[in-house]
Amino acid sequence: MKKILFFMPDNPLKKNSGNKIRALSFLQYFKSRGFNVHFVSEYFWGEWTDDDTSEFENSNLAQTTSVLYRKPFKRNFFYYFFCYVLPNFFYQKKLSTTPTPFPELVTYRLKKAFNDILRKNDFDYIFINYASWSTLIEDNKLVKNAKIILDTHDFLTAQNQQKFKIGPSFQEEIRRLSLFDLVLAISIEEQYIFSQFCKSEIKLAPMMIEKPKENPILVSKRKFDIIYVASKNPHNIQAASWFMSLVYPLLPKSVTICMIGEITQFISKEHSNITTIPFAQDLATYYEQAKIAICPMLSGTGTKIKVIEALSYSLPIVCNLRGVDGLVNKSNNGCLVSDDPEEFKEHITTLLNDQQEYNKLSLLARQTFESNYEEENCYKKLDRLF
Numbered sequence: 001m002k003k004i005l006f007f008m009p010d011n012p013l014k015k016n017s018g019n020k021i022r023a024l025s026f027l028q029y030f031k032s033r034g035f036n037v038h039f040v041s042e043y044f045w046g047e048w049t050d051d052d053t054s055e056f057e058n059s060n061l062a063q064t065t066s067v068l069y070r071k072p073f074k075r076n077f078f079y080y081f082f083c084y085v086l087p088n089f090f091y092q093k094k095l096s097t098t099p100t101p102f103p104e105l106v107t108y109r110l111k112k113a114f115n116d117i118l119r120k121n122d123f124d125y126i127f128i129n130y131a132s133w134s135t136l137i138e139d140n141k142l143v144k145n146a147k148i149i150l151d152t153h154d155f156l157t158a159q160n161q162q163k164f165k166i167g168p169s170f171q172e173e174i175r176r177l178s179l180f181d182l183v184l185a186i187s188i189e190e191q192y193i194f195s196q197f198c199k200s201e202i203k204l205a206p207m208m209i210e211k212p213k214e215n216p217i218l219v220s221k222r223k224f225d226i227i228y229v230a231s232k233n234p235h236n237i238q239a240a241s242w243f244m245s246l247v248y249p250l251l252p253k254s255v256t257i258c259m260i261g262e263i264t265q266f267i268s269k270e271h272s273n274i275t276t277i278p279f280a281q282d283l284a285t286y287y288e289q290a291k292i293a294i295c296p297m298l299s300g301t302g303t304k305i306k307v308i309e310a311l312s313y314s315l316p317i318v319c320n321l322r323g324v325d326g327l328v329n330k331s332n333n334g335c336l337v338s339d340d341p342e343e344f345k346e347h348i349t350t351l352l353n354d355q356q357e358y359n360k361l362s363l364l365a366r367q368t369f370e371s372n373y374e375e376e377n378c379y380k381k382l383d384r385l386f
Helices: 018-032 050-058 077-095 108-120 131-136 166-177 188-197 234-250 262-266 284-288 305-312 341-353 355-372 375-385
Strands: 003-007 036-042 064-068 125-129 147-151 182-185 201-204 224-229 257-260 274-277 290-295 317-319 335-337
Touching (some): 003 108, 018 036, 018 125, 018 147, 018 305, 018 375, 036 108, 050 064, 108 131, 125 131, 131 166, 166 188, 182 188, 188 201, 224 305, 224 341, 234 262, 234 341, 257 262, 284 290, 290 341, 305 317, 317 341, 335 341, 335 355, 341 355, 355 375
Parallel strands (some): 003 036, 003 125, 036 064, 147 182, 182 201, 224 257, 257 274, 290 317, 317 335
């Protein structure tokens, strides 16, 4: 049985954002292939509670679960200062010998706890989510003979371009990617960019989703005309504002909309034709009741998980140009694309009123999903890597 250390700072079971769903899909793959998984996370970053930890342990996604701390609680000032602040100061100072503007999230305390796990175990693979946490394995002899793998999730330089200078940030990102034996990119664009500069092997590992059962509800009988699923990251907040201020006023008030996720915090409850669902444990119920999906994205990187989810239900999608980022095929994929509010509205009304056009896009959506993102097909490709 192959043994893998899987580090993910967030709790994949919360499923309230694309990065968590992505990590969960890999854990489900490793479970299906009989891997012995030691899941490692970070307490403060992942906002873990004792109940969260128990739930994860009972999920059977991992044989061992370790939730580590980047820092102690501040109950005792002297302990906090001498056992965390001071050691971490010198640890970070040592790291800063390579001056680069890039998120450094690994502390002295976290690295020490992580190393304790490596010291007590031998792994075939060490799987890290996000380059921001690459210091966990950098120049680390305790890795031994394990193959170290990074799932990038995003192009971090692009994500942080408002905070850091692009040149030094990109240089540091490529340096970090080059620390790994294998780098997995979620999008075709990121695979291309990273492969041009990185020393490591770069493989495309698209989002993988189990094919849903055939929808028993006829399109004409579905409750919602539009479904929109989003978390509350800055890109989604900007996108929702664009849609609500520029597109929504153009739509007939007879068009029913279901909005799901933390983005609903930014949607007024005064709109009678909008149903808001802050969190849905099972999105299938809502996708089955929707006719089309929208993804109004003006910025951001990586593949939009909500687009892949909608494709899996054969839903035509109306999105901005950023909505098709990461898709293997940019046309004939089930998506109608526009950054113009009027045209965005026209795409929606066309799909709702033209049955022939709707059927054409729905078929393309299903074909795109089955060719590139259907779970078992993706699993077979991962089998060749593991």
